[in-house]
Amino acid sequence: MSHEASRESLAALTLGAMGVVYGDIGTSPLYTMKEVFNPASGIPLDAIHLIGAVSVIFWGLMMVVTLKYVLLILRADNRGEGGIMALTALASNAIGTDPHKRLILLLLGVFGAALFYGDSVITPAISVLSAVEGLEVVTPALKPYVLPICSAVLVVLFAMQRFGTSLVGKLFGPVIMVWFGVLAAVGTLEIIQQPAILAALNPLNALRFLSAQGWHMFVALGAIVLAFTGAEALYADMGHFGKHPIQFAWGGLVLPALTINYMGQGALLMRDPSALENPFYRLFPDAWLIPAVVLATLATVIASQAVISGAYSMTKQAVQLGLLPRMEVHFTSAKEMGQIYMPEVNWLLLAAVLLAVVGFGSSSAMAAAYGIAVTVTMLITTLLTFFVIRNGWRYPLPVAMAATAVFLTLDVLLVVSCSLKFFQGGWFPLALGAAIFVVMATWRRGRELLIESIRSGDPELLPFIEGLSADSVHRVQRTAVYAVANAGTVPQALMHNLKHNQVLHERNLILTVVFHEVPWIPFEERVQVETLAPGFWRVQVNYGFKNTPDIPKALELCAAHGLPINLFETSYFLSREIIVPTKGTGMAHWREALFALMSRNSGSVAGFFHLPNNCVIELGTRVQI
Template sequence: MSTEPTSHPPRQGLAALTLGAIGVVYGDIGTSPLYTVKEVFLPATGIALNEANLIGAVSAILWALMLIVTLKYIVLILRADNRGEGGGLALTALAAHAVQSKPALRGALLLLGVFGATLFYGDSVITPAISVMGAIEGLEVLAPGLAAYVLPISLAVLLALFLVQRFGTGAVGKVFGPLIVLWFLVLALTGALQIARQPAILAALNPLHAWAFLAERGWHLFAAVGAIVLALTGAEALYADMGHFGRRPIRLAWGLLVFPALALNYMGQGALLMREPTAIENPFFRLFPAELLLPAVVLATLAAVIASQAVISGAYSMTQQAIQLGFLPRMALRYTSAREAGQIYIPAVNWALLAGVVGAVLLFGSSSALAGAYGIAVTLTMLITTMLTYFVVREGWRLPAWIAAPATLGFLALDALLVAGCAIKFVDGGWFPLAFALALFALMSTWARGRELLLASIRREGLELQPFVAGLVDSGAARAQRWAVYPVANPDTVPQALLHNLKHNQVLHEANVILTVVFHERPWLGEAERVELEALAPGFWRVSLHFGFMDPPDVPRALALCEARGLRLPIFETSYFLSRETVVPTDGSGMARWRERLFAAMSRNAVGAADFFRLPDNAVVELGTRVQI
């Protein structure tokens, strides 16, 4: 396991990137045929199983894929990249930068984006549970007596999936693409065979059937939409994984394989149900002849595991971004690839997701029950993405309002309809991912606000650095023949560790570096932008190290770049003095008392700066200080 990834994933050939995109980006949306059609015709939706409704429902699914995935994500959203990176927090940073001259709006967009990020975590819990259970439920079609084993087998598969995360996804990722390509080819073939037997289903290609189907639902429209939206889950992955594969491979994969295969399979399920309405118990697995059911279950399970892997890896990346943007405390983070910085493993996130997934499986017990919980987090994320995109298009790209508004308002209306369709499932399970997201939002907003208050307290109570350093130079104090690096959050005040060194140890080092690490609302920064150096006085320098929110924050490696600017830090003669703040909640106008206590607890349990910034263990000295907020 390496700790020295490159600053940006290297680009491969177009074919390899397209294959990788099929394996990672489309795993989630590719497993939606396992349960979507069945959910549309559940008794709760009130939709009768007849030929007109089958054609209309399949048409609605196909045109939802066309409008939401193809037009919104493939054509529009993929253009809104943040230096090549996509995803909720990358888009949030882009939108916030676009309106930086409007502080109130910028703050609102940051909060909105953070809430969208927390919804992604809810999706990361539901996706593995529903995908794996939906695949394993194929055993019930193979032999009804196996129904009792679906739950334990699903739990065993999910447990194994999370246990292997610590080994990294590099080796497993090599087989993701070919397996998912095989999955989509099977989707296309089984669907095409059924269409050949019942070609009347091809009428679903006409969008008028989708319009008529939805218009006839009346007040039951939202129930129908809440089921149809299951076909769209995974659409956010198109944007979230853009940094790994690039815009063009993702578009090629969708147009050449993924969308045609999904369309054929959904029409194939509709064709099957037109001939055999009894197949509604599990229309996907009924596409297969009896002798191929077991291989189909195995392939579906592998596809579900791959779909789950994609959102789990996405949760790790999202957490890394949130930490470096200041919305979560530092956590233990391991790089699992020597070549790709995006391949990381965060133990705390892994075990939290496992607990959530196991809880969801035990609480809901079946893919149909989980479908009630699925969708609301995804659709709210889609809505937030569209809202943020408007500000990127209008303020960032400087397009006139008469272009920006139509480009996003149509999608905003569609997203609002999808959210409304899922909202009626709130009591049936939709509360689960929302509760998960709201709890995380409370944590993230508390941490961000707490850090603001902490820095304000340090500035208020701290001594101004420049005159203090000048006074030390004139004092003639004895100096130790070593280098001292003082990492600080505020570069304009005297580090508490320096004050403690002078007061308790009565020592001043020969050379002193006041170090600040700055994370930017950009994913990557080159080495030319990494270091900012300023000489303060004889023996004192102020250094700022700049990282993007996807850059590994390797401080010693970055400090080595100072040599080109005339400052060489000897590795074996340098000590790092850290100020470990103990947060003391107080009554006042900062935050509610419970939030201050929560922030204090998060601060106590945060991973130390030494580990996070990769400082050498044998050269770190920590000195504590108490800070009131």
């Protein structure tokens, strides 16, 4: 029974991975071949070039997706979790305590995370737009309605986010399975009519195609890279499904279906070059066009959903790693902790997506903007993986270099190819990523300056409370929890309480919360308790970047450390800092002003840490940085 249950669980996870992980790369056939042979690319539309281009796509899927992600990078799990933030933490820990190397790797990872937001904007826009453009194939009279329909679909998609994805998620896997089945079926029908396209399986045809292009090879690769977008999702969603279901789904259905469909489009174009207007939809008989558009729209909505959910998860991790200010988080499932909704992220993403749709106007125009953010993220992933292999797994330097050199070369080639489209739209995701990187770097540096300022202005904690214990300060019979960023100095809230109220609680907890560069912290390591003086304890609560912070629940664990706490007789004192930017040392004045703005508008500390509203006292203090 255990073996049968394990098999059923693996099947369910594989089905789930099919929907969430492969939605993005699975919708690439909608636009890739059309862009590769776009007249602007200058690649002749003949049999030799069609076979060569399809061969490059197939062997690119084998090298970039199968060998790099499915076989190598899925091994680099951070306690079961994947994604560029988890990989950054893994690489940083692997290189030891060298602060300069850790800073460089952190900056690399943060820039890769920032570029992910660019992908989160482009993916819904280009995917849904390319699907709805199938209406133009049904009848050109519908062309004026493509942008309004696309915008309406996107607004509905983002508006539904607040209800959670658990119900829709159950439909993801089956719909995407049907999608891949249809991709394979219509591709097979064309291959049967034009079997010469099977020559694309020969890697020599891929090499001949690229070498024959000369410097124009970069233009060709800039379009072909669209077939690999979505590869990062394999690694990012590893924590949800595990590596084996992701690997089984890729090898068992996704790779064969994509290969057959790209070959089918190549065979169709060999037989009928006029199909270039939309080779994907021309695979279908006229009677199937409307159902094909509906299925493609469903598939692109699913692909978009995966990226949107990923943006929520990425933001939550960034907040807990100290890279972004606190934001409102809604948990949309009573069973799945990872299913969250973040209103600010949702509406900002929708605004950016609609601007992209209206600004670019078509999937072809948007294709120029798509590849560059993805390829730079792929390059950063490869660089970080090298440090994991060399320093984390302790492989010899030649082995580590051999394992990543080929992929690094491919990534650089793809980045250079996509860079040629910088002025045609490639600037958009890079500018978006750069802006988010500046925001993240400013918030992190601002918090460092804030803590330094507080540390320099406040007295040392131990001498202060030792002096208090001998004084005749009036004490009240409750527990006070003082949440602080720096546990070595006296909390501002404690000083205000003594100065203005002239009372001290019988039990005082100096509480610090530390988010570690690992996904999860087990309960037995969650809390550390240290006695400081009579009536004073220092409590450190530890979380991973995937944990959900809940201070009352964490304080219940103090009983195992000899400090039982009655939560009904506990008050939480918080210091709310009002940032005052000053000219001089620190950051540039505009960055200090930006940090002050973010600090004023950051989410509630009480809400973020799940503190009971009727037990929280906030005391403000002005801090110059």
